[in-house]
């Protein structure tokens with residue numbers, strides 16, 4: 001009964017009321033549902049349109065929905081990459097079947113509900129669908145290759161370091177609980193499932209961090225083994241070795257970010273060196289603790305506050321473009337090259353950046369035909385065009401003009417990729433195949449292909465691919481081919 005429906009949201013979208021909350025999510029019609037790839041999960045998750053955007057809806061208990069909603073709000077405020085919360089829907093009630101409803105209508109006390117044959121429905125957590133993000137199984141067709149696997153694991157390590165850095169203990173670290181966006185040849189990872197997380201204001205203990213790492217290692221190994229069992233892992237790849245990568249990547253990044261360095265007083269350049277090293281890794285130092293030994297001969301430094309997004313912030317300041325960290329690095333390199341090429345080195349940096357934006361970046365993006373614009377984000381397109389220029393120039397032994405490169409890239413590469421933006425559409429857009437439910441919470445399907453985003457990445461994976469639509473137990477979409485071919 002909608003009388004008891006309660007919606008919690010920081011900004012109420014009236015469209016929320018129009019969704020069929022009195023129907024179990026599993027029974028929502030294809031009119032309300034959008035079919036997009038998703039990871040394996042215990043709860044039923046489906047996508048729907050809400051006021052022109054796509055949202056993910058997860059049915060769960062009222063307590064868990066509220067807890068996760070609060071946690072996502074805190075993580076968002078702490079500026080770590082995660083999906084954005086939209087609302088919690090409580091008090092859902094499926095009306096009584098027709099006959100019972102009629103009996104109910106005759107009741108003198110006018111009471112509704114279970115007595116009359118209606119039944120309570122699970123609460124729902126609504127989050128915004130992260131545009132251009134994909135679950136790891138949807139990032140490749142056919143088989144997962146070592147290079148793609150390592151890049152996924154590296155991206156997850158960066159996410160885990162960032163979460164630990166703000167005092168977030170995840171508890172459920174896994175590839176399935178992460179969404180990936182392309183980031184100039186690498187991936188950027190976003191937390192999608194905060195259900196098991198805890199925020200510790202005083203920071204995490206070593207034991208808590210190690211526990212998360214342990215969970216990550218076990219889950220990744222399981223997820224990769226599951227791909228292997230389904231014939232979706234390149235031959236010769238060792239699941240445990242891939243999982244080991246999370247430990248080494250995490251540790252080296254954590255040490256680079258937080259480790260104490262001690263050196264002789266005369267070597268103060270080591271402070272600058274440390275700052276530059278962190279900047280190169282994409283982090284800024286907010287605060288550095290510097291101590292000298294009692295005899296004054298040695299100095300210890302330790303970064304105290306580090307923020308990710310060093311290149312992102314610089315690019316936003318110069319151009320207003322808000323992109324992923326590696327994309328920002330790539331665009332800034334091109335900007336620097338432009339500056340050198342045009343002899344504008346002594347000019348004001350912001351002025352040159354504006355010139356580069358209007359003369360180089362924007363014309364490339366505007367040249368992409370409208371119908372191809374959902375394939376990749378603009379910054380990723382630009383990165384790929386630069387890669388394409390490099391390959392073409394290498395092959396010809398001369399520098400190929402950007403206009404020519406662009407035409408070639410659009411026709412030979414971009415046109416053959418599948419859309420990675422939100423696919424708004426009916427079930428015919430769906431690319432799901434049943435997953436192996438025998439693997440319970442573990443991942444069930446996978447595929448392969450170049451995770452790499454160089455021009456070569458338009459590889460033509462073909463054919464039967466397992467879809468990224470995870471809750472196969474619930475979703476009934478028909479397999480219609482593989483939309484990740486040529487990704």
Ligand SMILES: Nc1ncnc2c1ncn2[C@@H]1O[C@H](COP(=O)(O)OP(=O)(O)OP(=O)(O)O)[C@@H](O)[C@H]1O
Nearest residue numbers: 038039041042043045056083127128129130176193
């Ligand atoms: N906002 C979102 N944007 C894109 N995909 C999403 C979003 N929310 C959920 N998903 C997809 O749905 C899947 C399941 O969501 P989630 O992990 O929160 O469910 P769960 O049942 O809590 O998982 P678990 O089994 O790990 O407890 C995710 O792997 C992801 O692919």
Ligand SMILES: [Mg+2]
Nearest residue numbers: 041176177193
């Ligand atoms: Mg999950």
